[in-house]
Amino acid sequence: MIKHLSILLGFSLLSSAVYLDNKLLKVTKYNIRSEKIPxxxxxxxxxxxxxxxNYVFNKENTMVIKKISIENPDIIVMTGDMVNKYDTKFNQFLELVRKLSQRYKIYYIIxxxxxxxxKDDLDLIINELNLSNVNVINNNSKVIISRRNKVINIYGLDIPLEFYKVRNRPTNITTVVDAVLNRCNMDEYNILLTHNPLFFETYSKHNVDLILAGHVHGGMIRIPFIGGVLSPERKFFPKYSGGLYEINKKKLIVSKGIGHSKPGVRVCNMPEIVSITLLNS
Incomplete structure (x- = not known):
């Protein structure tokens, strides 16, 4: 009897934890220090x-909006997969953007x-983003943010679909990355928005100081002290699943994401908003 009660209690605790991991939302904060930051x-x-x-936390995603409001950011960046490939309506995401864009400048990559x-659906999304004054960054874009004649730069890197394949993935992404990041001025502070973090070693060879990415969803299931279990490419224990990483003073922050595609469930991996504060030091 006691054994059965223990099993039932354990199952109930696990079920509650999984439920909360998929319904609550946390804010993860990072301080990024660099002498290059003006x-x-x-x-x-x-x-x-x-x-x-295209996820829904509560009515009209007020939880997301409230947590962002508390942080009071200077800008918002979105690093892709804000909708699903199988969606036919995009109301949740577009309504969230409309509300956020009334207060904040937003930069977005796909x-x-x-x-x-x-194509018609993607064109619709891009058009709606433009109507909300969202800056959609592509490989040919460079955003300069100025303050009293000092600047930081934001670049976007659109990784071709073939580099997301499980099989027959091209082995050399250098040409794709070089075409964007060879333009980075080493004397200025450069931020890269890219959906895929798995090519961090290649990004870090360029004059880019901070890379922001997502894609891996925190590995969906996270094991304490080990990390994420599975990447969207069905690769076990991906190297960059969520958090802060560094190579040669180049920093990568991988968001664990807010929602998930179908099928999907988070375990020990609560959805997150990432808040980053730049510090001159």
């Missing part, structure tokens, strides 16, 4: 959203899910 941008705050997947949409 003092004019000291305490400049960036909210990083990724992998929203992910692999957007790239798989029908």
């Amino acid at each position: 003092k004019e941008f000291n305490e400049f705050k960036i909210i990083h959203l990724s992998d929203f997947h 992910g692999n899910h957007e790239k798989k949409l029908k």
